[in-house]
Structure formats: structure tokens, C-alpha cells
Amino acid sequence: MEGEEFQLHNTMTKQKEPFRPRVPGKVGMYVCGVTAYDLSHIGHARVYVAFDVLYRYLKHLGYEVNYVRNFTDVDDKIIRRANELGEDPISLSARFCEEFLLDMADLQCLPPTVQPRVSDHIPQIIEMIQKIIDNGCAYVLEGDVYFSVDKSPDYGRLSGRKLEDNRAGERVAVDERKRNAADFALWKSAKPGEPTWDSPWGPGRPGWHIECSAMSSQYLGHAFDIHGGGMDLIFPHHENEIAQSCAACPESNVSYWVHNGFVTENKEKMSKSLGNFSRFVTERYHPLALRLFLMDTHYRSPVNYSEAQLESASDRLFYIYQTLHDCEATLSQFQDKPPNGRVTPDTKNCIDKFRRDVESSMANDLHTNDVLKDLWDPLKAMNALNSGKGGQKQQASRILSLIALEKEVKDVLTILGLISTSPCEVLLQLRNLALKRAQLTEEQLLQRVEERVAARKNKEYEKSDKIRNELAKLGIGLMDNDPRGRIWIPIVPPEKEAAAA
Numbered sequence: 001m002e003g004e005e006f007q008l009h010n011t012m013t014k015q016k017e018p019f020r021p022r023v024p025g026k027v028g029m030y031v032c033g034v035t036a037y038d039l040s041h042i043g044h045a046r047v048y049v050a051f052d053v054l055y056r057y058l059k060h061l062g063y064e065v066n067y068v069r070n071f072t073d074v075d076d077k078i079i080r081r082a083n084e085l086g087e088d089p090i091s092l093s094a095r096f097c098e099e100f101l102l103d104m105a106d107l108q109c110l111p112p113t114v115q116p117r118v119s120d121h122i123p124q125i126i127e128m129i130q131k132i133i134d135n136g137c138a139y140v141l142e143g144d145v146y147f148s149v150d151k152s153p154d155y156g157r158l159s160g161r162k163l164e165d166n167r168a169g170e171r172v173a174v175d176e177r178k179r180n181a182a183d184f185a186l187w188k189s190a191k192p193g194e195p196t197w198d199s200p201w202g203p204g205r206p207g208w209h210i211e212c213s214a215m216s217s218q219y220l221g222h223a224f225d226i227h228g229g230g231m232d233l234i235f236p237h238h239e240n241e242i243a244q245s246c247a248a249c250p251e252s253n254v255s256y257w258v259h260n261g262f263v264t265e266n267k268e269k270m271s272k273s274l275g276n277f278s279r280f281v282t283e284r285y286h287p288l289a290l291r292l293f294l295m296d297t298h299y300r301s302p303v304n305y306s307e308a309q310l311e312s313a314s315d316r317l318f319y320i321y322q323t324l325h326d327c328e329a330t331l332s333q334f335q336d337k338p339p340n341g342r343v344t345p346d347t348k349n350c351i352d353k354f355r356r357d358v359e360s361s362m363a364n365d366l367h368t369n370d371v372l373k374d375l376w377d378p379l380k381a382m383n384a385l386n387s388g389k390g391g392q393k394q395q396a397s398r399i400l401s402l403i404a405l406e407k408e409v410k411d412v413l414t415i416l417g418l419i420s421t422s423p424c425e426v427l428l429q430l431r432n433l434a435l436k437r438a439q440l441t442e443e444q445l446l447q448r449v450e451e452r453v454a455a456r457k458n459k460e461y462e463k464s465d466k467i468r469n470e471l472a473k474l475g476i477g478l479m480d481n482d483p484r485g486r487i488w489i490p491i492v493p494p495e496k497e498a499a500a501a
């Protein structure tokens with residue numbers, strides 16, 4: 001592992017720390033998954049893109065990563081939704097797990113090593129609850145089991161909350177029978193219309209927090225490297241997880257707690273209202289544009305969602321893929337017989353700087369927003385080389401320089417999860433989405449283009465400018481005299497460009 005040491009921010013210590021896994025070369029990472037009762041929204045997209053980048057980067061550094069991401073398929077919200085729809089809760093949840101996986105594939109999030117579900121781990125959960133009771137840290141009340149926070153001396157260590165400030169956890173109804181208002185349910189006794197399993201305390205189902213303690217220890221052991229999730233999970237979920245895991249097994253430990261920031265709209269946390277579903281966004285913008293938009297802010301800072309920012313991300317994606325596409329076209333003639341020679345000194349400098357910059361941006365707590373900026377110079381260099389001509393000798397070093405730059409850029413796009421096997425395909429998809437947003441068919445657009453050609457021929461410049469401006473407002477840019485023969489490209493409509501600035 002060359003270069004700078006990877007520094008990862010740890011919520012527990014509230015600072016960046018050098019990343020050193022417990023077992024050299026291996027990383028165990030647990031990320032809290034979705035409660036599957038609906039489609040995933042942009043906040044989910046952000047969490048799983050952020051951890052996908054971490055996963056990809058750790059693999060890039062040469063680590064063997066055991067990445068566990070659970071599905072919560074037993075929960076109040078699922079039961080409520082299932083009852084509304086007259087559906088079995090586990091099957092409703094299974095349906096939304098599948099939808100979630102489609103969204104993740106769309107966003108190019110790599111599948112985790114294991115994706116355990118609560119309903120498949122009830123025996124492990126019961127076993128852990130029993131251990132907590134045996135160790136004197138939980139109590140049984142009429143078929144319910146509660147964790148006793150008073151038995152957890154370090155409670156509040158992760159969130160910085162003091163026990164006396166704590167109200168009952170958000171997902172736990174206030175219960176007068178509890179010994180301390182902050183005590184939370186490990187096991188909930190059976191109620192009509194709920195899925196139940198037999199347990200030593202009677203039929204019932206697990207509380208929310210215990211599943212992650214049970215499943216993380218099953219797949220990663222009691223002590224592992226990284227535990228992640230959205231910032232909203234710090235309290236009560238992760239605080240409670242620490243209390244439970246340590247009560248069941250004193251050796252329990254997570255080395256790095258990693259949390260990502262919210263997605264906000266007009267500076268407020270986005271709620272699950274209509275239109276925030278990630279696939280409603282990807283009906284209008286390319287999934288990789290959504291991914292690029294999310295990575296354009298450091299993972300711990302809030303992302304402010306706006307169409308203008310998505311337009312800008314979409315535009316940058318088009319530029320990246322147009323460059324790769326043009327490069328592919330130039331190199332296709334040399335596929336079997338790369339010329340002899342060496343890359344230009346400028347190219348060598350550009351690549352050296354690019355490598356250094358990307359390494360330090362990523363090693364500095366995953367500054368993907370800086371990496372996206374670092375990409376610009378090599379892309380610009382590729383475009384210059386693509387359009388360049390020259391004698392035989394210059395031609396050889398031009399081609400070798402393009403080959404070298406293309407490889408560097410593709411490697412970095414792979415770490416970011418922005419790579420696609422077919423630049424041509426991505427460009428076509430981006431064009432089709434631009435037409436969709438403009439509410440134009442390709443035929444309608446070409447007809448407008450023809451009208452403009454005719455107007456110019458007749459020297460009706462006012463008319464030709466009008467057509468051009470109207471199309472620009474719709475996000476369609478006309479390319480007069482483009483040597484590559486392109487008639488139009490998607491552009492950011494001027495008003496959105498102003499809003500994004």
C-alpha cells in the first residue's frame with residue numbers, strides 16, 4: 001500500500017484517524033441497511049453511495065473487505081404498511097428489498113459480501129438477548145424484554161448525550177413500566193396482526209436495535225473495523241447497539257464509527273415526500289449523474305438537493321463520456337498495433353500530478369468532491385490530444401499519451417463507481433434523458449434544426465437565433481460546425497446554470 005496513509009473520520013473520537021484494520025490486509029465493515037417498506041429515497045442513495053465509495057477505495061488499497069449490509073424486514077413501519085395493504089409483512093418487505101437492490105444496481109453500488117435479513121436471524125437474536133439478560137443488563141416485563149441503560153456505564157459515549165438528557169428512543173413508545181425512560185425494547189411481545197416467533201419470554205418479535213448487534217457479531221465477530229450508517233443513526237440506534245453488544249460480550253468493539261450527512265432541500269432534511277424517491281430522479285437524470293451529484297459533496301457534509309445541481313452533474317458526466325468516446329474512436333485504429341515511442345512530457349507530468357492529487361484527496365477521509373475536480377486536467381489533456389494532428393513521430397507519442405491518460409482516468413472512475421463499459425451507451429442514454437426533459441422527440445428536434453438551417457440559408461438570423469435560444473432553454477445545445485458531426489448535445493439550461501452557480 002503506497003502513498004499517504006488513509007485517514008478516516010471516527011464519530012467516536014470526533015477526529016480523523018489513520019486507518020489500521022485489526023487484521024492486516026482484511027477489513028470487516030457493517031453498514032445499517034434499509035427498513036424495507038417503501039421505495040428508497042435520495043437519502044438512502046446517499047448513504048449507500050458513500051459506503052460504496054469506501055468499499056471500492058478499501059479494495060483499491062488492496063484490502064480484502066467483508067462488507068455486511070442488513071435488511072430490516074421486521075419493524076413497526078413494515079407491519080403498519082402491510083396491514084394497510086392487507087399483505088403479509090415479510091412478503092411486503094421482500095418485495096421492497098428487491099426494489100432496493102434494483103436501485104442500488106442502477107447507482108452502480110457493488111453488492112455487499114452478505115445481506116442478512118432479520119427474519120432469517122431470529123435464533124441468533126434470541127440467543128443474544130438471553131446473554132444480555134443472563135449478564136444482568138436486561139429485564140422481562142410481561143413478555144417484553146427491555147435493555148436497562150443504567151447497567152451500561154458508557155451509555156452516551158458515541159452520541160455525547162448524557163443519560164439524564166435522554167428521552168425514550170424515537171422508535172420506542174413511552175412505556176410507564178420501564179425502569180428508566182431511556183430503556184429500550186430488545187423483544188416485543190406478540191400483538192394481533194404482527195409476525196411472531198417463539199422465544200423464552202413468549203411469542204413476539206425483536207426490537208429494532210438488537211438485529212444489528214446480532215448480525216454484525218455473526219458475520220464479523222464481536223470486534224470489527226468499520227460500522228457505518230447515516231448520521232441519524234448515531235442516536236439512538238448505534239448508541240443502543242454499543243450498549244447491547246458490550247452487555248452480551250465485553251470484548252465487543254468497533255474501531256471506526258463512520259456516518260454520512262443528510263440530504264437537505266432548502267437547507268432542511270428531506271422528508272419522504274413524493275418525488276424524493278431515487279428512481280423518480282433517475283427517470284429524468286442518469287443514475288450516474290445522481291451518483292456524481294452525491295459525490296460532489298464530502299460525505300459528512302449536508303448535500304443540498306436541487307435540479308440545477310443535477311443538471312450540472314449530468315453535464316459533467318456527458319463531458320467525461322464524450323471524452324472517453326472520442327478517445328476510443330481515435331484509439332480504435334491502433335488497437336492491434338500500438339505505435340513505438342513514449343508519452344509526451346506534458347502527459348507524464350499530468351499523470352503524475354493526477355495520481356498524487358487523487359491519492360491525497362481519497363486518503364484525506366474520502367474527499368470525492370476533490371477527486372471530481374482532479375479529473376478535469378487529464379480530461380482536458382485527452383481532448384487536446386484527440387483533436388491534435390502532427391507528423392509520424394508526434395502521432396506516435398500522441399496515441400501513447402492518449403492510451404496512458406485513458407487508463408488513468410478509467411482507474412479513477414472505477415474507484416468512484418462512475419465507470420461504464422460503453423461510453424457510447426452512456427452518451428445515448430444522456431441524450432435520450434435530455435430529450436425527455438425537453439419533452440421533445442428526436443424527430444421534433446431534428447425538424448427544429450432543419451427550420452434553423454433553412455432560416456440561416458435565407459439570412460433570417462433573428463429566426464435562427466430564436467430557435468437556438470428556445471432549444472437552449474430546454475437544455476438542447478446546437479453544435480454548428482462541429483468537426484465530429486454532432487448536431488446537438490445536452491446542455492444546462494441557462495436559468496439552471498445560474499441557479500447552480
Ligand SMILES: [Zn+2]
Pocket residue numbers: 031032033212237
Ligand atoms: Zn443497524
